[in-house]
Amino acid sequence: MTTPSIVWFRQDLRLADQPALAAAAHDGPVVGVYVLDDDAPGAWKIGGAQRWWLHHSLTALAADLKKQGVPLILRRGDAVAEIAKLAKEVGAETVHAVHHYEPWWKTAEDALGKALTLKLHGGMLLDDPDSIRTGSGGRYRMFTAFWKALRERMPPPEPIAAPRNLSGPSGKIASDDLADWKLLPTTPDWSPGFADWKPGEAGAHAALKAFVPKVGAYDIARNLPSEEGTSRLSPHLHHGEVSPAAVWHAVAKGKGDTEPYLREVGWRDFTSNVIDILPGYADANGRNAYDAMPWREGKDADADFKAWTEGRTGYPLVDAGMRQLWTHGWMHNRVRMVAASFMIKHLLLDWRRGEAWYWDCLIDADYGNNSVNWQWVAGTGIDSNPFGRIMAPLTQSPKFEAADYIRTWVPELAGLSDGAIHDPEEAGCRPDDYPEKIIGHREARERALQAVKKVTARDPGAPD
Template sequence: MSDPVLLWLRRDLRLSDQRALVAAAHEGPVVPVYVLDDDTAQHRKMGAASRWWLHHSLKSLDASLREKGSRLILRRGRCEEELAQVAEAMGATRVHCIRHYEPWWRNAERAVAKVLDLCCHDGNYLRPPGMVTTQSGDPYKIYTPFWRALKEVMPPDEPLERPHRIDAPDQWPESDDLNEWKLLPTSPNWAKGFSDWEPGESGARKRIDAFLNAAAEYDGQRDLPGVEGTSRLSPHLHFGEVSPGYVWHRTADAGGSVDVFLGELGWRDYAQNVILQFPKYASENARERFDDFNWRDFRSSTVRDEFDAWKAGRTGYPIVDAGMRQLWATGWMHNRVRMIAASFLIKHLLIDWREGEKWFWDTLVDADYASNATNWQWVSGTGIDSNMFGRIMAPLKQSEKFGAADYIRLWVPELADLSDDAIHDPEAAGCRPDDYPEKLIGHKPARERALAANSKIR
């Protein structure tokens, strides 16, 4: 029998369209390994909601591997050290993996390559980040021309089938017990509302099947919080439980406005290209002039109280509060409402966008370094491709425009008895219940304050 080969798993927790797995299986017995490496990630270690998802995704992946005659080995520590220990125990020298682009994963890949023969493969994006360039060979910074160029090399490669069987080594190395990692919340168990999710490859396939019925109507429904018009595939894509290539091939022929959805897959590729160029995109303004922006002092008790009110969904703006409560209860927020809630924090409260990005990083099950940072910098106006800071979302008008009444009733039950006309702004309608807070700040004075702050750095 050939020497065993390691399969290093990270955000690619699937068996189908898994190029690293296929390559490893061609060489010999495969030892699939997942290393929980908080040391290399440091302050970018997974947030609490992502850890909940990871627990269930790893459990699902191990079950799928066992059906193929294999299993998942779990280790905790620095990737290069743990993989080297497993390799030594197994008499292995080679490691296959899917290439990752977050700065800490690139560091980890360099470290592993110093101690083992590391073979990296592509497969987490429609095209490898850095491949789609301008005619002069430079990376794109703006989404629209990037998407035009990406479409020229679509469709992606046909997805690879999962192996019928995965050869196992004669004996397995030691593995951690997943439960001992304590990834799930206990006291209190704030994840009770996560029960609608089904992490894992099977759950991802079910999500795609369900979305196919709505894919053709995507453009008309994706902005309506009260309608199941989005795919809700983001956490499955983030953890690599399904490849974007597979999603593309399943949905591309749906007709109607499915091209708009495919553009969202393209945005995901675009975000990875951004962090490849700017690894610190989640912590540094892309537009340097915003380094002089006068954000309100986050050390102030008043500012911290308002930030806590935003997190808890107690701002007095029903659409914002509904979104923030949905986030806390389910680990996910409707895409349109994410923009409204982010804009409110940045422009109504004048709180640095990085504080919101960190909160989303901890509470979203789909918290993705590239997408999260790119979206926050787009809303804040600080990004290389972003909305202008002076374009300030009016949350009350947005709520009415996108028919959020039933969405608000679901997540802000103290407003459930209000009419469709009054529920978007109960304070102005004169029917704000006693148990619902007043607005932290009115829209007009908030807008004037934000524009004044922006004018000082022009």
Template sequence: MQSRSGPMSAQSSTNSHPPVIVWFRRDLRLSDQAALAAAAALGPVVPVYVLDDETPRHRAMGGASRWWLHYSLESLDATLREKGSRLILRKGKCEDVLAALAQETGASQVHALHHYEPWWRNAEKGVGKCLTLHLHHGNYLAPPGTVTTGSGNPYKIYTPFWRALSERMPPPEPQRRPQKIAAPDSWPASDKLDDWGLLPTQPDWAGGMRDMWEPGEDGAKKRLRAFVDQASRYEGQRNLPAVEGTSFLSGHLHFGEVSPAQVWHATASAGGSVATFLGEIGWRDYAQNVILQLPDYGSRSARDTFDNFPWRSGKEAQEDLRAWQKGRTGYPIVDAGMRQLWHTGWMHNRVRMIAASFLIKHLLIDWQEGERWFWDTLVDADYASNAVNWQWTAGSGVDSNMFVRIMAPLSQSEKFDAAAYIREWVPELADLPDAEVHDPGPMYRPKGYPARIIEHRAARERALAAWEKAKG
């Protein structure tokens, strides 16, 4: 635990134990929540969530994440009320809101979990200047920045990082939720969740997300229980878009409705290929370590070669970007993924790689355009993971694929047996046989489904020429 102390401005409380503020962010759970456990052991607790769009500026949450946040906060408040507590909602800059809340309630200190996005680190510094802030660990398998080389330097490459992290596993046993959460003498005023306007209304585009997801700690537990029985078969199924072989835990992990320690201890003994899945949880830790070293990783390529890369721009490129966003590229596997993303706020991991590679290398559109689209449309839009994955695909990251390795979406579709997946998300192609659904030729291409935006060979040649130009 880390403390940051600043001048105290809180009024004294009539309770013999002054209340303690628990500052929730992306840690919306009661179980294995170190900040809540520490605060509950001290006395009355004032749980608060601050909707702060000022501190992140252009990194304020996108539409899909805001939808998830609404229901996650609703769930958190309900579970707190079962313990005799409640969630206070406030809007504004975190340091200003928390300072005002401390003065209103007589709170003596603030407890929170560490966050590593650059704007949250800035917010923690701001809160620490005016209040006593205690920061706890618990959002990752190991505290970011603590897994280092023998000389004490942070890792930039995933494989040695994962090897070193694995030596520290398993993580500590998850903590149970507090048996009791004492209430303050009186509750401060709270905003109404509905007044925040987190849910889309005109139009309501979230129907598919409501059908697919149950945000909140209970929903996370259900997903984890369902996955435990499949964890041993993860390696064989995770790359098949038509098979539910992934965990579907990414949104729950992103919002902290389940801790990585809980996931680890629930699955690690499954046997089979569960080690592959645990490596994916480790990748999440790795991404946080990258942004700790390179805070602007989401907006700047890590390799200098990409500073002069001849990305396409102008009207034609913008039209191609819109076609990609809408799932109208003429490549069924890409279109299926982009439509799944829009409808559910999620995309199968293998298809994410195919769709990202297509934007970057077939369309020669800057990876940052794709990263921004995913930021707005993914329910699991995590700054570190999103940036690391896009830079890995582009070849611009500190640990990444080579740019000249260009995915062939048509053969990827057939290799990973995506026929049923395509039929689900591109209904225009639902009646095509397997031999044609991956790559419908002119005779089989239904009316209304677009022709390929660019042929694969032409795209590959254009991409390789651009790479040679970038290298100088």
């Protein structure tokens, strides 16, 4: 009798173009397993919004596997110990898994490889970032050069279809009940605004199919919050419900200029490249000089942070984005940058506070993307904007035609004209139930530029 192989699922919750599943299916019977390991990531265990998504994605994956007679076993605890235990229970000697780049998963892979035969496969990214090397053999730390090198290796291999020859072992295998994990919010249930998301592989391919006809307009439409110009694929890509290779090939067949979107898919590879080089990037400034930055602390700073999280800053575009984030588990990319810049530079709060908030609230929160994007905005990263490049929400809002977006998420302002809605306080028509600006733009800018002088005093070469 052929012994079964284990497929260790993590952020690769799909059947199609899933190299670990395909390899295991080739070997014989398959047992799928997902382990909810909250200890290994430490502070970066998955947040509340991701847990909502995970519940529904695992439900969809289990149903898809069940149709082919393969069980999805759910376990909770230390991933290495649980998989080793499962292997003993089913008589498996080999574990197939898609290689991950988060530091805790790399540590787990090393440990599991010492206990069992672990076969790692690609599939998380377009290419292995360790293979994208400079002429001297080093790793890229700047996106433009990384993208140029990655682009020369594209397209990725054609995606493979879901295996049709799957089979599972005979006999019952102990598994947790997904409901017992309590991934869904109950008291209170803050998830009604998530209802139009469709987690799972079928939802991912439906979103991809809907986006491809629009990809030619992406370069302009992605900056307009009031339009549906983005792909909305980010949570599906993060949870691995569709492979980046499948996205690449589908998008590349679209009409018009597809390069801007393909470049964004390449950005995912770059952020994984960064955390592969600097595993602690989510917690440490990429530029050491910024360790001297005098971030605000104390009661006033905490009150400002709370107002920011609640969308009560008096800056309509920022407030709209923060309310969309809380209600919908997602925020328009242009507004993400504006809101992040506001917290860091207008409120002079440590970027790590905002990073942690996004991590808990975003359905697409990704260790690499989240940390690299926050450090890019903050000016603290190895490849980032200068700190002195401060986004002006009151300028960004009309520039990117955000009036209808604000009306959707800040209903107190819905009755204002397009001319007044971006800055109702200046226009003299701020409703009583909408707050005054938490700080003036000019005042905030001057405070931020004075603060960053402590960084440049320590390191004159630091970007300001």
